[in-house]
Amino acid sequence: MKKQLISLAAAGALVLGLAGCATGGGAGGTGGEAEGPKPLDELVVGFAQVGAESGWRTANTKDIQAAFADAGIELKFSDAQQKQENQIKAIRSYIQQGVDYIAFSPVVETGWDAVLNEAKAAGIPVVLTDRAVDSKDESLYVSFLGSDFIEEGKKAGDWVLEEYKDTTEPVNIVQLEGTTGAAPAIDRAEGFAEVIAENPNLEVVASQTGDFTRAGGKQVMEAMLKSQPDIDLVYAHNDDMGLGAIEAIEAAGLVPGEDIKIVTVDAVKDGMQALADGKINFIVECSPLLGAQLVEIIETLNDGGTVEKRIITEETTFTQEQAVEALPDRKY
Numbered sequence: 001m002k003k004q005l006i007s008l009a010a011a012g013a014l015v016l017g018l019a020g021c022a023t024g025g026g027a028g029g030t031g032g033e034a035e036g037p038k039p040l041d042e043l044v045v046g047f048a049q050v051g052a053e054s055g056w057r058t059a060n061t062k063d064i065q066a067a068f069a070d071a072g073i074e075l076k077f078s079d080a081q082q083k084q085e086n087q088i089k090a091i092r093s094y095i096q097q098g099v100d101y102i103a104f105s106p107v108v109e110t111g112w113d114a115v116l117n118e119a120k121a122a123g124i125p126v127v128l129t130d131r132a133v134d135s136k137d138e139s140l141y142v143s144f145l146g147s148d149f150i151e152e153g154k155k156a157g158d159w160v161l162e163e164y165k166d167t168t169e170p171v172n173i174v175q176l177e178g179t180t181g182a183a184p185a186i187d188r189a190e191g192f193a194e195v196i197a198e199n200p201n202l203e204v205v206a207s208q209t210g211d212f213t214r215a216g217g218k219q220v221m222e223a224m225l226k227s228q229p230d231i232d233l234v235y236a237h238n239d240d241m242g243l244g245a246i247e248a249i250e251a252a253g254l255v256p257g258e259d260i261k262i263v264t265v266d267a268v269k270d271g272m273q274a275l276a277d278g279k280i281n282f283i284v285e286c287s288p289l290l291g292a293q294l295v296e297i298i299e300t301l302n303d304g305g306t307v308e309k310r311i312i313t314e315e316t317t318f319t320q321e322q323a324v325e326a327l328p329d330r331k332y
């Protein structure tokens with residue numbers, strides 16, 4: 001992934017004006033002013049996190065905090081508890097404090113233009129991590145670092161397509177959606193729907209948000225088990241909701257992974273353990289380890305360099321057998 005970040009120091013004097021790249025100014029600049037780099041121990045970055053809704057999020061927070069501590073860069077951190085208004089407040093407070101950079105993972109896709117324009121007016125470059133905003137004005141952020149969620153949904157769909165390729169009967173799928181309006185919920189549903197449309201036997205018979213939490217997944221699954229008599233497969237937009245669904249399925253006297261198959265996204269340790277135990281059938285990885293790349297972006301911008309507008313995280317998928325092998329070395 002390092003290859004996707006272009007450092008001015010490494011690349012000589014090229015790249016300004018390259019399509020798809022953007023410059024930061026560091027120290028309050030919006031792009032390319034001839035201010036020298038600030039010493040790292042004088043840089044201040046404000047990070048507005050979504051919340052602590054899942055194992056993924058906890059791992060993401062720890063990784064980002066550790067990466068900034070290792071780099072010797074001050075990180076101001078706030079937890080929005082899954083509320084957009086809290087995130088907007090945190091970003092405004094970072095603007096007032098005059099931080100050098102702001103990074104955040106938007107709870108939902110819409111409604112960011114006003115506060116991002118305020119950051120722009122204050123000359124503070126913004127880096128999006130993990131989730132996108134749907135803003136038409138791409139000058140409102142320097143770079144977006146994170147997964148391709150549509151691709152993740154497609155990978156989940158590919159497994160389902162293959163698993164049921166010989167089925168002539170209808171396959172009843174229930175979907176546990178992430179937070180309504182969040183990029184991963186929108187995109188994972190879209191990618192999955194696109195792929196399973198290839199087989200008319202595959203049908204999403206119910207779809208509801210579990211807000212990316214284990215409790216939400218359990219509650220929605222309990223209701224679905226009552227309203228949907230014959231569920232063949234659960235597609236959960238993250239491991240935590242899948243783990244909640246497992247609890248509901250077991251409480252209903254059914255065997256997760258056998259009576260009802262389960263496909264999830266993330267590959268955090270608890271999810272991988274359930275996959276290795278045969279309770280989940282397939283997991284699409286979504287890596288929370290964004291800290292080192294975020295630090296690299298900030299350092300590159302601080303040096304007056306350019307970064308790619310979109311940096312996509314490299315990810316894989318896991319079957320049950322692969323989970324058994326991967327678990328001992330899993331970092332999160």
Ligand code: AHR
Nearest residue numbers: 054056130184212238286
């Ligand atoms: O935005 C990434 C998603 O948010 C993760 O898949 C989920 O676990 C988290 O809450």
